[in-house]
Amino acid sequence: MDVAAVQAFVSTTLIDLGFKVLGALALWIVGRWLISHVIGLIQRIMNRNLVDPMLTKYLGSIVSIALNIGLVLGILGYFGIQTTSFAALIAGAGVAIGAAWSGLLGNFAAGAFMLILRPFKVGDFVSVGGITGTVRELGLFGTTIVTPDNVLTIVGNGKIFGDTIQNFSALPVRRVERQAQLAGSVDPLEAIARFRTAVAAIPNVATSPAPDVTVLDMNLVGPVIAVRPYTHTDHYWQVYFDTNEAILRVAREAGWAAPTPVQINRIVQT
Secondary structure, X not given: OOHHHHHHHHHHHHHHHHHHHHHHHHHHHHHHHHHHHHHHHHHHHHHHOOOOHHHHHHHHHHXXXXXXXXXXXXXXXXXXXXXXXXXXXXXXXXXXXXXXXHHHHHHHHHHHHHHHHOOOOOOOEEEEXXXXXXXXXXXXXXXXXXXXXXXXXXXXXXXHHOOOEEEOOOOOOEEOOEEEEOOOOOOHHHHHHHHHHHHHOOOOOOOOOOOEEEEEEEOOOOEEXXXXXXXXXXXXXXXXXXXXXXXXXXXXXHOOOOOOOOOOOOOOOO
């Protein structure tokens, strides 16, 4: 064995490699420290400007991933490794993943746009993607909704953003749609006055706008009265059921005849 050659190899190649490894570790530590400070600075600026926390998390994750990839490529370049091929490989992998996970990426992008546009927030009662309920969580890829029958449902953000969004909590009050079928012998004006008084006494019914009580339609049975009080969406079902009870109570106390279809049979003799 040529001892001089081994000593020359150790003194040149291995020592140089050792310094490069130490330099790479130093670059990694310093780079990670700088990345954490950059992410923290971005988050502090966004929080200072009252940006939505979920949007801050989105952008922080994206920036962190991009900077860490740049740091790894920089360290590889420090070792003399050509990073052009790695960049092309990463780009190709990104295209492949994007094609395979197009639905997830679409949901991710839709979630980011929803956080910027804010069509609804946690706690709102909404109808999105064919699901109606209360928003529990705005996720990266899907929105969690609790339906009125207490079922936890997750709807993809892409479906929500690409469909009609109804926010029942955006306005102060919401109208309750009820109606009362009366018999033909009942005076509709008297019925309207009685219904208006009864509905006004229901708890949580808004005074402005006032409840709509009027003749909605007429059929062979008799007049149909629309009974439409307004209330906040938090009290919607309470007012809904109380309005039904009020209609039945008014009809019973007034002694109105039951609305029964009248059937007339004629016998024609030939």
